[in-house]
Amino acid sequence: MPSLANPTRFLSLVESVVPWLASAALILLGIGLYLAFFVAPPDHQQGETVRIMYVHVPAAWLAMFGYLLIAISALGTLIWRHPLADVAAKAAAPIGATFTFVALVTGSLWGKPMWGTYWVWDARLTSVLVLFLLYLGLIALWQAIEEPGRAGRAAAILVLVGAVNLPIIKFSVDWWHTLHQPASVIRPGGPTIDPSMLTPLFIMAIAFALIFTLLHLIAMRAEILRRRVRALQQTQVARAALVEA
DSSP, X not given: OGGGGSHHHHHHHHHHHHHHHHHHHHHHHHHHHHXXXXXXXXXXXXXXXXXXXXXXXXXXXXXXXXXXHHHHHHHIIIIIOOTTHHHHHHHHHHHHHHHHHHHHXXXXXXXXXXXXXXXXXXXXXXHHHHHHHHHHHHHHHHHHOOSHHHHHHHHHHHHHHHTTHHHHHHHHHHHSOOSSOOOSSSSTTOOOSOHHHHHHHHHHHHHHHHHHHHHHHHHHHHHHXXXXXXXXXXXXXXXXXXXXX
């Protein structure tokens, strides 16, 4: 792992891993979609609407995972000064925001036939909306501060403050009375979903996780190269200033 702190070695790893990740993600996504929409049975209460679950639930999991990844990277920035920590955090923010947006949209589509409305201000939905706004705030902060070091430290502080929202999202259905159903997959007593539905759900979750990883590695590579170009441009400007002096 310490060798991956070297951006050059990290870029070499990304080049070798990306094709395999892309292939695995596409294969699993195809299998997951087929099982979810053509093999898995409809729910006895929700009917065909339950198929939204196969996109909504993995997207919600990845939305939370993305922010957890950014929070760990923020610790790497502030405490361990890892060279790639801020790169990892900045690259993950737009991806996490996208998965959060997908979770919100699919949740609304799922909620309309179940609750009779696209949106209710209950604890789970509101805390996920707050997560989406946190993602947007982080993206805006990185864009607003030009110097990567200062932007990374400022974003890391905001990330750690906002991390308190993660347990609120997770346990909101247990702490408060909400319309959102309680956990039915990751729970102490084991999943309550029938294997015919659980299998495609897990396959879709793995496919989404691979897509997240693939996009994150590609975004990190782009960010490293962007910073190298910026450093070269600054060096050229400094040299030109010395020549003129």
